[in-house]
Amino acid sequence: MSHNEFAISVQGLKKSYKNVPVLEGVDFQVKAGSIFALLGSNGAGKTTIVKILTTLLKQDSGHATVNGFDVISKPDNVRQSISLTGQFAAVDEILTGRENLIMIARLRHLNHPHEIAAGLLERFGLTDAADRRAATYSGGMRRRLDIAMSLVGNSRVIFLDEPTTGLDPEARMEVWKIIKERAGSGTTVFLTTQYLEEAEQLADKIAILHNGRIIVNGTLAELKQLFPPAKVEYIEKQPSLEDIFLTIINKKTHA
Amino acid sequence: METIKNHFFMDTRVMLGRSMRHIFRSMDTIITVTIMPIAMMLLFVYVLGGAIQTGTPNYVNYLLPGILLIAVANSVGYVSFRLFTDVQRGIFERFNSMPVARSAALWGHVLTALVSNVMSLTVIVLVALIMGFRSPAGVLSWLAVAGILAMFTLVLTWIAAIAGLSAKTIDGASAIAYPIHFLPLISSAFVPTSSMPSGVRAFAENQPVTAFVEAIRALLSGQPVGNNIWVALSWSIGITVLAYILAMRAYKRRG
Numbered sequence: 001m002s003h004n005e006f007a008i009s010v011q012g013l014k015k016s017y018k019n020v021p022v023l024e025g026v027d028f029q030v031k032a033g034s035i036f037a038l039l040g041s042n043g044a045g046k047t048t049i050v051k052i053l054t055t056l057l058k059q060d061s062g063h064a065t066v067n068g069f070d071v072i073s074k075p076d077n078v079r080q081s082i083s084l085t086g087q088f089a090a091v092d093e094i095l096t097g098r099e100n101l102i103m104i105a106r107l108r109h110l111n112h113p114h115e116i117a118a119g120l121l122e123r124f125g126l127t128d129a130a131d132r133r134a135a136t137y138s139g140g141m142r143r144r145l146d147i148a149m150s151l152v153g154n155s156r157v158i159f160l161d162e163p164t165t166g167l168d169p170e171a172r173m174e175v176w177k178i179i180k181e182r183a184g185s186g187t188t189v190f191l192t193t194q195y196l197e198e199a200e201q202l203a204d205k206i207a208i209l210h211n212g213r214i215i216v217n218g219t220l221a222e223l224k225q226l227f228p229p230a231k232v233e234y235i236e237k238q239p240s241l242e243d244i245f246l247t248i249i250n251k252k253t254h255a
Numbered sequence: 256m257e258t259i260k261n262h263f264f265m266d267t268r269v270m271l272g273r274s275m276r277h278i279f280r281s282m283d284t285i286i287t288v289t290i291m292p293i294a295m296m297l298l299f300v301y302v303l304g305g306a307i308q309t310g311t312p313n314y315v316n317y318l319l320p321g322i323l324l325i326a327v328a329n330s331v332g333y334v335s336f337r338l339f340t341d342v343q344r345g346i347f348e349r350f351n352s353m354p355v356a357r358s359a360a361l362w363g364h365v366l367t368a369l370v371s372n373v374m375s376l377t378v379i380v381l382v383a384l385i386m387g388f389r390s391p392a393g394v395l396s397w398l399a400v401a402g403i404l405a406m407f408t409l410v411l412t413w414i415a416a417i418a419g420l421s422a423k424t425i426d427g428a429s430a431i432a433y434p435i436h437f438l439p440l441i442s443s444a445f446v447p448t449s450s451m452p453s454g455v456r457a458f459a460e461n462q463p464v465t466a467f468v469e470a471i472r473a474l475l476s477g478q479p480v481g482n483n484i485w486v487a488l489s490w491s492i493g494i495t496v497l498a499y500i501l502a503m504r505a506y507k508r509r510g
Contacts, residue, residue: 107355159352
């Protein structure tokens with residue numbers, strides 16, 4: 001099963017909440033080892049898809065397999081091979097960063113949970129804050145811890161539901177770097193986002209979910225071809241506020 | 256291909272360790288749960304006790320069983336509160352997308368309630384001893400009392416779990432505590448039921464808390480326990496099984 005070319009495969013997925021249809025026949029496939037970005041506005045049903053693929057929710061009809069396992073008939077196998085970073089950083093605030101990671105390692109029944117935690121704290125720049133309660137962390141640190149918790153055990157597929165919502169630009173870039181590294185080492189990354197730039201930066205394939213269906217699915221180059229050819233215009237390029245912000249911050253840190 | 260094993264006991268241990276840390280880091284819950292019943296005990300013995308005719312020379316001997324049950328009832332609101340927070344913060348979602356034994360997260364909370372009640376009940380008994388409580392009960396009787404209190408805790412925490420898992424607001428989650436607080440008041444915990452008007456008396460004599468109170472009282476005063484312990488036991492098993500099923504259903508729906 002693991003030699004399957006597709007890490008995620010979805011056909012005809014339908015889901016309604018109390019007769020309000022959210023997904024009306026969703027089809028897509030995600031190649032193993034790639035980064036797949038699901039774009040859509042708020043309420044488009046991105047989180048619903050994530051929940052179905054991570055066995056938290058059952059679809060009304062259609063099929064979904066993750067790592068070759070059907071999400072309905074083999075949920076335990078699916079859970080064994082995935083990890084999820086939900087929309088809101090699901091860290092235990094009363095525990096320290098280190099304790100959070102050790103807890104997840106224990107729940108994944110791994111050997112040497114302490115070493116695993118120490119390694120991840122190091123990689124995510126949380127060593128100094130490791131023994132402080134997560135409640136004292138900044139938004140960016142909390143998100144980093146959240147993602148670190150998802151990387152415990154090196155799952156083959158990781159799901160990131162709007163991983164950078166609410167983060168400042170610096171923290172967002174840090175998260176992007178982590179995601180790229182993950183994908184570079186062979187993990188399949190399924191990510192939802194509202195930010196077009198995020199999809200552009202990261203994804204091998206981008207799909208747009210609209211009115212319950214995938215309306216476009218392809219590489220960035222393919223998506224660009226769907227639109228009229230680029231026109232050449234001369235415009236004075238003003239720095240964006242983000243450029244300004246990052247320049248000032250970098251000057252400060254290098255000064 | 257991975258083999259999927261059930262790690263129920265190990266997972267529950269990790270969950271218990273987690274919520275015990277919560278308790279030790281916010282001792283206020285234990286203090287609240289301990290001090291309130293002690294204050295009630297002082298109030299009833301030294302303010303109201305003089306006017307209460309129980310037929311026993313030492314009112315604190317009569318009162319202690321009810322106070323112990325009230326302490327257990329007080330702890331219930333915190334169980335709902337902790338469960339509700341776990342649902343709200345997405346922690347349960349994280350656990351449910353992992354290969355963790357399904358009910359381990361709930362059992363973690365229930366066992367934590369047991370352990371924290373052991374601590375607060377011990378303190379209450381010590382204060383009662385200072386206030387002149389004396390018991391001819393031997394080790395076996397005390398063990399039986401501990402068993403009855405543990406059963407009472409199990410019954411109430413599973414009821415509290417339903418509220419914590421299905422509530423939509425934090426107030427709703429804690430509301431379950433109010434009716435539970437009331438039951439010991441309308442029982443033989445403070446005054447003999449024979450002093451009550453017939454309607455109230457019928458309720459007081461046939462509701463489960465009275466059976467618990469009477470069983471504990473008989474054990475502590477070295478009297479024959481009679482039927483009460485069996486009545487208490489059947490109530491406990493019946494309600495626990497029902498509440499467990501409902502709580503698990505609420506948990507799966509939430510997951």
